[in-house]
Amino acid sequence: MAFVNLLHEGAARAAVPDGDHYRLLPSTGTLPDELGERIARGEDLPQLAQAATERVPAAAARFAPLLARPGKVVCLGLNYFDHAKEGGREKPTYPWFFLRAASSLLGHGEPAPLPAVSTQVDYEAELAVVIGRRGKAVRREQALDLVLGYACFNDLSVRDYQKKTPQWTIGKNFDASGAFGPALVLAEDLPPGGRDLRIQCRVNGQVMQDANTSSMIFGVAETIEILSECMVLEPGDVIVMGTPAGVGFARQPPVWLKDGDRVEVDIERVGCLANTVRRA
Template structure:
């Protein structure tokens, strides 16, 4: 069973829900609390949702999904985590992950518009696996790293390439408002292969496949990444780790392909689902 954060037009309060037969059953608490309860918490929540009467179900099309974790404490991203993507940008295979941070204000939900800002037209797409943390963790080992994972979802690390290239640090190009799509839902870790390995990952722009790869090709898999991060950082429930993108991004094409208003970009990961977003221009003042 998959889990969402949502609200409705009649009630703007963010709610936790479970997806049951194309509808949402509201659950107590929020996504961070659910993640912190571990596998047993997901099982209990699924049983509660399955037992809810039909009258308690909200049709998916009557709800507005929010980012799976609306305001993560940390969003830590990896660059150059697929060898083919590193190569298409003229970069060497890294010996250590290129970590960078995103802010929560850059997030956008499934179905909501990714914004092309007023100041740039170089808006690129990046299909990525996102890991949601469920346990406070420091100094993880390969043997226990995956126990810290609550579940997985899709991420589109939409990037303003000209701003990314303005400095040696990628932060500014990766943090424009409404460019980091996260969703549509959380899939518990127990429902996927360990480390979400061996899953097809794809991006489609207006129905055309742009990226197609497999999470088995990540240079730094989930467990190794969590070990490296927790050498330095305490991970906490609700933190999101974004695992990098494969080859096929827009800037590496000739001519480059940039997302523009009117486009639809989809990220699909096997066993998780499809994250879909229209693209709109940022509103003028």
């Protein structure tokens, strides 16, 4: 089963795909109805889907970020060895974590702005993990019990700003630079830990990245174990699992995104996240 976060009547609203329509989950009336808030409140999404009747034609749908205001967005850098190698790095012995702010997120199909201050914007296809249960000091064997589901993420990186400092935060947090969606696919419908899934990035139809999630250095369960040593993971938190080789900065000559480019992140059985780059 899958869930999306639509822009509907001026607000984000959780919905479930149904053929050529989306069915909006029943409104709570006073509380936010977007997907992330409903996950944080512990609502039973499959049960709500059974009661969803209000329809939005798929052709008219616009998407908010899959979770509009996650509690935490924790990202991994260099989590595929080939990507670490193409950037001149050794294989990490501990995950390279960094954070993204909610203001950096972008919905499926929405324009991805090219910042006026940079000409070095790159693509990164990534698997995102959405947490559905609270956990602290979780052992690896139980870690996947915390996972609600998986989605696609495009970690659009402003490389010249990323390289201004050894901390990557500034280059990873430009407004609307983290495309997230289009759908949350429940963990029960995918292989444990989101492993053995083909992951691709295409720019204007050309395959730029092509790998398998089984090549991640730190898998989902191990990452949850490591993170939960130092922070509590809560429903609605997001972990973005890193990108494989083939990014633009490592190519000769480098490939930077330009106005009008269509970027697709396609993960087997999870979905295809697409955004067109536009000069801000």
